[in-house]
Amino acid sequence: MTSDPGQEEARSYPPELHLLRDLALDVEHRADGTSAAWLKVVPELLDDTGAVRAGVFATIVDMIGGGLSAQTAAPNWIATADLTLHLVGRATRGTVEAVARVLRAGRTTVVIEVSLRSVDGPLGIATMTFSVLPRRDDNPVLNLTPAAPRTSLVLPGSGFRAPLLAELGVTVVDAAAGVVEVPVIDYSRNSMGALQGGIVALAIDVAAEQALRAACGTPVRVSDVQVTYLAFVRGTLRTSTEVVAASPGFGTALVDVIDVDAETRRTTTARVVATKDV
């Protein structure tokens, strides 16, 4: 039998060296239609205040929500249309649990809600909308068993070798202006070959945090993101940030993401809040 290269690629996603493997998530699809994931808090995920940053949660949420929505939309495939995250706590140790459930399963969209908890209590809530797309040969093939035991993408040798932002190649070009660049590398691609939606949110987190720290004059951290995805990022990502409100306790910024290799096309737009105590 001749092997279809697209199918081969689909089966091999994610590659051996990939963020989704290094995050070492355990994932469980439950008989009640929910999915759960557990993330071990490791030093490489912590920011300069010693807590896991919002962008990491966005990545987990995107991953678990994507899995559940793909299962819901099967045999069609899905793409993240928007992602929102509101945090009410900090994760500094132990394990973070994310539980996803379907709010709406429509013909063209699937809406997912994810609740997040740390060992110290509730962490926050996230919602996502996924667009339902016709299946292509190169989309990953899912195991559609309704209830699956805990699985993991971890391979021997998986695990961070450097802090997360360094692994992803995140560069702060201008902190006060909130300009950040991220290359698209195999390590951070999604199944469509573009930058993972969670990594786009992570770049937005870093950009807004830098700009709002400068504007607020205090070490605020990102607590909310409202991300709208307009197009995939296939070339180098670059952010531009506008601070619209800033006080010592919290601030608000608008972040746009462009693909510098696609005629600076705007790919994503986001509203971000950073606060001093989350």
Next chain:
Amino acid sequence: MDLDVQRAQRAVTQYFGVEQHEIGDYANGEVIIEGIAPVQPHLLGAAKSGIRSGALLAMIDHVGGLTAGLAALPEGWVVSTNLSLRIATLDHAGPLRIRAEVLRRGRAAVVIRVRATDDGAGTRTVADAVLTSAVLVPETGPPQWQRPASTVPAPCEDPQPLEVWLGVRADGDAVEMDVRDDLRNPWGILHGAVVASLVDLAAEHAVGAITHAPVATADVVLHFLAPGRVGPVTARAEVLGERADGHVARVEVRDRGADNRVMSVATATVRGVDRGK
């Protein structure tokens, strides 16, 4: 179904007083709507220094919705699927200028960015929002619009506070209202702007019960999951936690007359009106 958008939106347009004008190059496919909204006394929030957040949400949904609808023509019209908004300041001199433009026009969905600025405060940003809508084709075809589109509301005949106008009543830890005919959108379901207002009222009701002080919603993410057709409609908020910028609450809106079906789920941040601007 005959989709008479202008008739269906009359009550909402009149109450919120938003004048809308198309300013984009529509002949070349560009759709931009600019809304002008005076800061009217019946729309003021608890601090009396600006428009209450529920009204601002409704205005943004309203202007964004018209923009999305015009962008969907001639194939169809739209129904809102989700609205994400962050309010930058609760103080408004007015009038507010609400500009909506198309970020993405797909086959099945239209994404609109809406920004409200304050003409009376040096065009300061008041709020930034994104409204996503699904494109649907009415049985009788899409509505007809004269372009450039323009709507100028008659003066509000019933300038009561938002909760009074909507007929919202407290029901323990929830708020509730009936689905009046004048609050339905062109599809015959409860207007998205009204649902957004109800979410705001529910979130403020829940957080106000904790703080016992005037509060205002500063941030809302609202997913419209199913239509509100029958009523009464109940919105209940669960407070998830507190931060420097306020309390975060999850709000669930249900249509009690339709098997208590979940209509909408929202996340809102509500803060004391004296906590930063």
